[in-house]
Amino acid sequence: MSRGALALLVALALFAALVLWPGLMTPLLRLVAEPGQALLYDRQPIRVLVAWHLALVGAAGVVASVVGMTLGVLVTRPRGAEFMTLARMASNLGQTFPPIAVLAVAVPLLGFGFEPTFLALCAYGLLPVFENTVAGLRGVPAPVREAARGMGLACSARLWRVELPLAAPVILTGLRLSTVVNIGTATIGSTVGAVGLGEVIIAGLQSGNTAFVLQGALLVALMAICADLALRGLERRMSRAG
Amino acid sequence: MIRVTGLTKRFDGATAVNSLDFEVERGEVLALVGTSGCGKSTTLRMLNRLIEPDEGRIEIDGRDAREVSPDALRRGIGYVIQGVGLFPHWTVAQNIGTVPRLLRWDRGRVRARVEELLDLFGLEASEYADKYPSELSGGQQQRVGVARAMAAEPAMLLMDEPFGALDPVTRGRLQDEFTAIRQRRGITAILVTHDMDEAFRLADRIAVMDAGRILQIDTPERLLRGPREGFVRQFVGLDDRALRILSLHRVSELSRPAADAPAPAQWVAPGDTLREAASRLIWEAGDSLAVVENGRVTAEIHAADIWRIGARGEA
Ligand SMILES: Nc1ncnc2c1ncn2[C@@H]1O[C@H](COP(=O)(O)OP(=O)(O)OP(=O)(O)O)[C@@H](O)[C@H]1O
Ligand SMILES: [Mg+2]
Numbered sequence: 406m407s408r409g410a411l412a413l414l415v416a417l418a419l420f421a422a423l424v425l426w427p428g429l430m431t432p433l434l435r436l437v438a439e440p441g442q443a444l445l446y447d448r449q450p451i452r453v454l455v456a457w458h459l460a461l462v463g464a465a466g467v468v469a470s471v472v473g474m475t476l477g478v479l480v481t482r483p484r485g486a487e488f489m490t491l492a493r494m495a496s497n498l499g500q501t502f503p504p505i506a507v508l509a510v511a512v513p514l515l516g517f518g519f520e521p522t523f524l525a526l527c528a529y530g531l532l533p534v535f536e537n538t539v540a541g542l543r544g545v546p547a548p549v550r551e552a553a554r555g556m557g558l559a560c561s562a563r564l565w566r567v568e569l570p571l572a573a574p575v576i577l578t579g580l581r582l583s584t585v586v587n588i589g590t591a592t593i594g595s596t597v598g599a600v601g602l603g604e605v606i607i608a609g610l611q612s613g614n615t616a617f618v619l620q621g622a623l624l625v626a627l628m629a630i631c632a633d634l635a636l637r638g639l640e641r642r643m644s645r646a647g
Numbered sequence: 648m649i650r651v652t653g654l655t656k657r658f659d660g661a662t663a664v665n666s667l668d669f670e671v672e673r674g675e676v677l678a679l680v681g682t683s684g685c686g687k688s689t690t691l692r693m694l695n696r697l698i699e700p701d702e703g704r705i706e707i708d709g710r711d712a713r714e715v716s717p718d719a720l721r722r723g724i725g726y727v728i729q730g731v732g733l734f735p736h737w738t739v740a741q742n743i744g745t746v747p748r749l750l751r752w753d754r755g756r757v758r759a760r761v762e763e764l765l766d767l768f769g770l771e772a773s774e775y776a777d778k779y780p781s782e783l784s785g786g787q788q789q790r791v792g793v794a795r796a797m798a799a800e801p802a803m804l805l806m807d808e809p810f811g812a813l814d815p816v817t818r819g820r821l822q823d824e825f826t827a828i829r830q831r832r833g834i835t836a837i838l839v840t841h842d843m844d845e846a847f848r849l850a851d852r853i854a855v856m857d858a859g860r861i862l863q864i865d866t867p868e869r870l871l872r873g874p875r876e877g878f879v880r881q882f883v884g885l886d887d888r889a890l891r892i893l894s895l896h897r898v899s900e901l902s903r904p905a906a907d908a909p910a911p912a913q914w915v916a917p918g919d920t921l922r923e924a925a926s927r928l929i930w931e932a933g934d935s936l937a938v939v940e941n942g943r944v945t946a947e948i949h950a951a952d953i954w955r956i957g958a959r960g961e962a
Binding site for chain 1: 721722729734746
């Protein structure tokens with residue numbers, strides 16, 4: 406087993422243990438807690454929070470990937486070149502506009518909870534996928550592209566069988582960045598009532614309970630590390646196949 | 648057969664290819680030579696419609712190339728890309744099988760063809776078929792590039808510096824392989840190179856290009872004996888033209904009868920070039936050499952005959 410796979414296994418095991426038996430964390434949390442304070446967040450089971458957190462990041466990730474990759478493919482086609490600036494502006498805007506501001510704008514339109522957070526994460530996760538799709542497709546060596554055309558591969562065959570497979574590792578890096586960043590960013594959803602691990606942190610901040618903050622932060626960080634390791638592994642496997 | 652008339656291409660107002668006319672007969676190899684940027688690749692890329700000409704007409708086997716869909720046209724023309732351009736995520740076998748698969752050959756036929764080609768190019772199928780391009784040396788990659796172009800038995804090959812960027816020994820071996828394949832199969836090809844020696848070795852006719860124009864198009868011998876003033880003369884190089892002319896001829900053309908005898912220390916084979924024979928004669932300071940086949944003298948060749956071929960005037 407490679408070192409990457411081993412690290413992933415350890416991280417996943419640790420994460421699963423802390424989700425299923427939150428009590429395992431108490432010795433650590435005791436170090437930061439004031440006397441008499443609760444150590445473990447118990448208004449909602451951690452499992453439920455983790456599931457919603459994952460659902461939020463996952464759904465936003467799927468949308469950001471589909472939109473980002475589609476845009477990336479379109480602007481690298483000869484006919485789509487003129488939309489490059491427009492698409493880049495749109496995805497840049499998604500990234501530079503702070504997610505918290507997106508929430509502020511979205512809540513009056515979409516109400517509280519899942520939807521505005523989902524929207525903010527979609528916008529925030531778009532840029533890395535889009536940029537890396539463009540970079541990956543542009544990185545396909547010119548002789549390879551010329552060969553594909555010169556052999557008589559049709560447009561769609563060139564895209565699906567040559568360009569996308571060769572760009573896949575780079576695109577996957579974008580997906581990984583987008584996912585990891587969004588796992589952290591999703592915590593702010595709890596300020597507008599989205600169910601997720603942010604709830605634990607915010608409850609801690611509001612009641613001055615450092616143990617809650619630490620518990621929530623640890624879980625979010627571990628989740629991000631797992632996602633990072635898993636997607637890195639996939640990337641390695643893909644570039645090895647190439 | 649290819650017939651090109653008035654072929655012209657401009658990039659942003661600059662003329663890359665300027666009103667070319669030429670023909671390539673079935674079974675003929677035409678070399679396009681010239682300095683970097685003179686429009687060789689641009690010419691090839693118009694022939695398989697990777698770029699569209701601004702003016703002029705391309706006829707392939709009597710049909711206007713514009714009447715054929717680009718993808719169909721390209722599947723019928725082997726193309727060796729400048730810079731090889733193997734698909735890095737496909738194995739050698741998949742690379743070579745690209746066009747046959749597009750033409751929907753069945754698996755067995757593709758596999759057999761791949762093995763045949765690997766064999767033809769001196770690559771052991773069992774060892775190389777399932778390797779990825781990154782696991783091959785530069786010379787092996789170039790061979791696979793040429794094999795891929797020939798895979799679907801195209802009526803015509805376009806080769807853009809197929810043996811470029813190789814050491815002289817490997818290059819020489821690939822040139823020999825190409826010649827051997829040509830003798831066995833017959834190849835109609837346009838070969839781009841900026842190596843004049845390669846053109847002399849492989850081509851039936853040579854077109855010397857400069858700044859988008861063909862300055863002279865002729866057989867190697869006529870190009871050597873009568874190069875036009877100016878660029879052609881300079882590019883063809885006159886310093887060793889006598890020797891180059893000799894390398895275009897075989898010993899068998901000049902052999903005279905001789906008595907049967909065992910092979911002496913110095914000899915030539917009927918298939919050797921006159922250049923090799925001349926070199927040996929100079930070394931031996933002799934005026935004749937035995938021609939040997941299967942260890943027996945079958946003929947002899949005279950220095951005076953060789954010098955006559957290398958002298959001006961003869962054509
Ligand atoms: N797609 C393109 N866009 C603009 N200019 C081009 C393009 N392709 C070629 N050119 C120009 O056309 C001219 C001829 O280029 P071409 O590639 O045909 O040269 P070449 O003879 O093949 O040179 P080399 O031996 O270096 O490969 C050059 O001046 C080049 O800069
Ligand atoms: Mg070129």
